[in-house]
Amino acid sequence: MRTCVIFCAAEFDGLIAPIPEDALVIAADGGLRHTQSLGLQPDVILGDFDSLGYIPDDSRVFPVEKDDTDAMLAIKHGIAAGCSDFLLYGAMDGPRLDHTIANFQSLAYLSRHGARGFLVGRDYIATVLSGQRISFPDTANGILSLFCLGADAAGVTIEGLQYPLRDASLSASFPLGVSNHFIGQKAHISVDSGMVLALWDRANGLCLWG
Secondary structure, eight states, X not given: OEEEEEEOSSOOOOOSSOOOTTOEXXXXXXXXXXXXXXXXXXXXXXXXXTTTSSOOTTOEEOOSSOSSXXXXXXXXXXXXXXXXXXXXXXXXXXXXXXXXXXXXXXXXXXXXXXXXXXXXXXSEEEEEESSEEEXXXXXXXXEEEEEEEEEEEEEEEXXXXXXXXXXXXXXXXXXXXXXXXXXXXXXXXXESEEEEEEEEEGGXXXXXXX
């Protein structure tokens, strides 16, 4: 399962884990600044470069007027290259709330294409679950929130948190899953059908799948 690490143009607060040696590293537009700050040479540089302000050498240039965001261009490139795990940095903490929401939808796109994705922000990590289960150790603390994306999510089960659920439904029209709390127990979240966006404190690191 090859990993794709994408650097986007919003704020970047350091790596959450070492980049695997065989990872595909993509700088999307202004994300190139983050790879430069790490002394990292990306495998691919792409975008319309309206954020970066200049066109780097050996980059893949796209028009500003296009259907895909620069992050989505990078995701599609990673999927075409056979990657199944995606980490996106600089994708949640910028001045453009619309781009943050677009990146939440990009997680849903990854899920629909059989891949797993994380947005790694300054304070939070986000992923999307659909027919999957994630787990956290008993050392996790702080808040975990779940939000339905699109049609109702069914078979939602939460174990080991302050507010458990068993085989419940979540709707996009009511935030039932907001502000749950880790309580010093191993925690498990699973979703049978539909899509659920999960967000938790970055200090807890990446969740375990399965």
